[in-house]
Amino acid sequence: MGRRERKKAATRQAIADAALHLFLERGYDEVGIREIADAADVSTTTLFKHFPVKEALVFDEDDEQETRLLAAVRERPEGQSIPSALREHALTNRLAAVHGDPRFTAFTNLVSATPALRDYAQSMWLRHTTALARAIAEESGLAADDPTCTALAHFALQAPRAVYAHDNPRQAVTRAFDLLEHGWNALTQVRN
Numbered sequence: 001m002g003r004r005e006r007k008k009a010a011t012r013q014a015i016a017d018a019a020l021h022l023f024l025e026r027g028y029d030e031v032g033i034r035e036i037a038d039a040a041d042v043s044t045t046t047l048f049k050h051f052p053v054k055e056a057l058v059f060d061e062d063d064e065q066e067t068r069l070l071a072a073v074r075e076r077p078e079g080q081s082i083p084s085a086l087r088e089h090a091l092t093n094r095l096a097a098v099h100g101d102p103r104f105t106a107f108t109n110l111v112s113a114t115p116a117l118r119d120y121a122q123s124m125w126l127r128h129t130t131a132l133a134r135a136i137a138e139e140s141g142l143a144a145d146d147p148t149c150t151a152l153a154h155f156a157l158q159a160p161r162a163v164y165a166h167d168n169p170r171q172a173v174t175r176a177f178d179l180l181e182h183g184w185n186a187l188t189q190v191r192n
Contacts, residue, residue, distance in 0.1 A: 087177035
């Protein structure tokens with residue numbers, strides 16, 4: 001990475017850090033864009049070059065999340081089913097962080113308490129449906145537009161969010177993926 005790219009990355013990180021600090025301190029709806037820009041020592045124009053909407057200031061790892069998600073399918077151990085690999089990914093990458101890091105707990109509480117952030121997070125996460133469906137189709141030898149691959153991708157992405165409020169999210173995710181596993185296995189057995 002060259003000097004210019006490092007500087008852009010540092011500016012982006014400074015903006016994201018300032019925004020998150022202010023949001024956690026006072027609440028998302030109580031903080032304005034100008035305050036964030038001032039805290040990061042940038043203009044609002046610079047802020048919007050890095051983050052097109054206010055909600056984007058909270059979520060900065062979308063590309064990395066998709067990479068990890070697709071790797072869960074493509075790099076799973078031989079013999080492991082796709083739903084099982086997606087369950088493991090959900091348990092280790094989505095839920096594990098919720099219960100280990102107090103900063104992540106504060107972040108999760110911020111998102112959960114703010115309807116605009118909840119909606120934005122969900123739409124961001126579901127953007128991965130097409131890429132995940134394509135990876136599932138490739139790994140299964142099915143057509144790229146097979147609706148069962150899209151359905152599995154969608155439901156696998158929805159499962160962790162559906163159980164956040166559950167008393168035992170880990171158990172709930174496991175049960176949700178058990179349903180996906182049994183349905184997927186029945187479907188693929190019929191095709192073979």
